[in-house]
Amino acid sequence: MKALVTGASGFTGGYMVRNLLDHGVNVRVLVRSQSNIDMLKSLPVEFSFGDLEDKDALRDAVKDVDVVYHIAALFRAANVPDSAYWDVNVKGTENLLQASLDAGVKRFVHCSTCGVHGQIKNPPADENAPIEPEDIYQETKYEGEKLALRFYKEKGLPVTVVRPVGIYGPGDTRMLRMYKSIRNGRFIMFGGGDVLYHLTYVTDTVEGFRRAGESDKAVGETYIIAGEQPTTLLRFAQIVADELGAKPPRWKPPVWPLSIAAFLCEKICVPLRIQPPIFPRRVHIFTHDRAFDISKAKRDLGYSPQVEMKQGIHRTAEWYIEQGYFSARLHE
Numbered sequence: 001m002k003a004l005v006t007g008a009s010g011f012t013g014g015y016m017v018r019n020l021l022d023h024g025v026n027v028r029v030l031v032r033s034q035s036n037i038d039m040l041k042s043l044p045v046e047f048s049f050g051d052l053e054d055k056d057a058l059r060d061a062v063k064d065v066d067v068v069y070h071i072a073a074l075f076r077a078a079n080v081p082d083s084a085y086w087d088v089n090v091k092g093t094e095n096l097l098q099a100s101l102d103a104g105v106k107r108f109v110h111c112s113t114c115g116v117h118g119q120i121k122n123p124p125a126d127e128n129a130p131i132e133p134e135d136i137y138q139e140t141k142y143e144g145e146k147l148a149l150r151f152y153k154e155k156g157l158p159v160t161v162v163r164p165v166g167i168y169g170p171g172d173t174r175m176l177r178m179y180k181s182i183r184n185g186r187f188i189m190f191g192g193g194d195v196l197y198h199l200t201y202v203t204d205t206v207e208g209f210r211r212a213g214e215s216d217k218a219v220g221e222t223y224i225i226a227g228e229q230p231t232t233l234l235r236f237a238q239i240v241a242d243e244l245g246a247k248p249p250r251w252k253p254p255v256w257p258l259s260i261a262a263f264l265c266e267k268i269c270v271p272l273r274i275q276p277p278i279f280p281r282r283v284h285i286f287t288h289d290r291a292f293d294i295s296k297a298k299r300d301l302g303y304s305p306q307v308e309m310k311q312g313i314h315r316t317a318e319w320y321i322e323q324g325y326f327s328a329r330l331h332e
Contacts, residue, residue, distance in 0.1 A: 002026040003213070004065045006052070006096065007072030008045075009035040011172045012111075012164075012202060016069055017045060019206040030061045030072070052092025058099040067107040067213045068100050073144075075137065080273070082136045089140035094147050101157045109213045110148040112141045114163045114198075114224055114292055119284075123196055123291035124230070127163070127222045135281050145222070152220050160218040162209055165226040165292055169202035169312060170319030179317065180326055182237055183244040190283075191255035193234025196291040200227045201307035201315075211301040223297045227312075228305045230291035239310055243317050245330035255286045 003020050007013035008029035020027050021043060028046040031037055037047070050057020052072060062068060074080070074088040093110070100108050117125050118132030133139040145161050152159040168175055181187040200208075208225035212218045231239075238248040262278045269276035297303040307315075321328055 001066050002028065002064060003067045003069060004028045004030060004048070004061055005069045005071060006030045007070075007111075008040060009037050010071070012167055012205060013071045014039055014171065015169075015202045016071060016206045016209060017043060019203070019210055020069075021045070023210065025067075028061065028065065030057075052088055052095055055095055055099065058095055059102070062096075062099045062103040062105055065100075065103065065105055067109065068096065068105055069109045069111070069209055069213060070096055071111045071209075073111070073141065085136045085140040086143075089137075090143045090147065093144040097148060097151045097157065097159075101151060101155055106158060107213050107219070108148065108151070108157055108159045109209055110144065110159060110161050111209070112145045112161055112163045112222075113138065114165045114226070114290070116142040116145065116163065119288040120196070120291055121289075123289050124293040125224075125291065126293040127224055127296055134284070137281075149220070149222075158219045160212045160220075161222040162212050163222065163224050164200060164205050164208070165224070165290065166199045167202050167205050168199050169316055172202065172316075173325075175316065176320060176325055178237075179240060179244065179320060182240050182249065183246045183326055183330065185247060187237060187249045188251045188253065189234060189237060189249040190253060190258050190286040192252045193232055193237065193249070193286075195233050195285075195287065196230045196289040197233045197236050197285070198226050198230035198290045198292055199236075199309070199312075200225060200305065201312040204305040204307055207306075208297060208301065208303050211297075211303055215301050217300040221296075221300065223301065223303075224292045224294055225297055225303065226292045226294050226305075227307075227309065228294075231309060233285065236309070236313075239313050240317070243310075243313050243329070255283065258286070259283050 009031045030048050032051050048061040115138040118134045148159045151157040241248040262280045262283045265276040266279040
């Protein structure tokens with residue numbers, strides 16, 4: 001068995017590579033020449049250099065490959081034009097699908113996002129919940145989904161779509177700001193924190209991907225991969241505070257001033273190609289319910305999350321401390 005992993009130099013892609021190696025799969029990685037591949041160099045993988053817009057590189061990358069795990073994407077960079085999202089998340093995905101079809105790949109696992117469902121009005125949402133993308137990232141990820149399933153229905157490429165929820169764990173720094181602000185007593189819980197919050201520890205996420213790539217039942221199907229159950233944003237912050245020896249958030253102002261500030265920041269910064277300090281989709285954490293039903297993945301794939309939230313938060317905090325992002329827990 002040989003697998004190709006795109007986005008292998010990233011957080012989730014790196015864990016995907018290690019999961020496959022642990023299960024005896026030969027792994028080839030598609031990475032850009034400018035990517036940081038230091039972590040991959042210590043692993044027994046085959047390198048293929050190129051990007052999703054380079055059709056010749058893609059043909060080489062998929063040669064003699066059984067399964068493609070397509071994880072690479074342009075992820076929520078606010079200082080690039082919308083066309084960049086279409087080039088990578090849609091056109092790039094189509095290029096890889098076509099190369100995989102031509103090469104006779106036996107399974108194509110496409111990484112989408114639960115964000116395509118937008119705000120969940122009747123939680124928990126399953127795979128059949130309304131599709132309501134709210135930004136260019138979610139919109140282009142859904143277009144990528146549709147392309148993948150079209151290649152299955154019209155051209156016979158065995159495709160599986162996976163929609164993961166928010167992924168966290170050691171190696172990811174997207175939550176670092178929240179951890180730091182909670183530790184320092186500066187985290188502000190806009191709106192009170194009653195919204196539902198659903199995450200998946202990264203090793204559970206990639207295990208779901210691998211199972212999707214190996215199950216015959218998964219061909220032509222879409223699966224939500226998430227942790228066992230959601231919590232509230234306030235409860236999540238309280239667990240982080242307990243882990244770091246800090247006090248839970250005390251300030252709970254209304255969210256509307258933050259929403260206005262985010263809207264203005266985006267309108268000013270994006271045309272200037274400046275990364276805004278805050279933008280509307282970052283505010284959604286305080287306003288949007290995110291809760292999902294993983295029954296289908298459990299039934300078809302035998303998926304079962306192994307890392308519960310307290311344990312995942314602990315492991316992530318340990319990594320932040322080891323990396324020197326903050327000195328130690330306050331009670332140490």
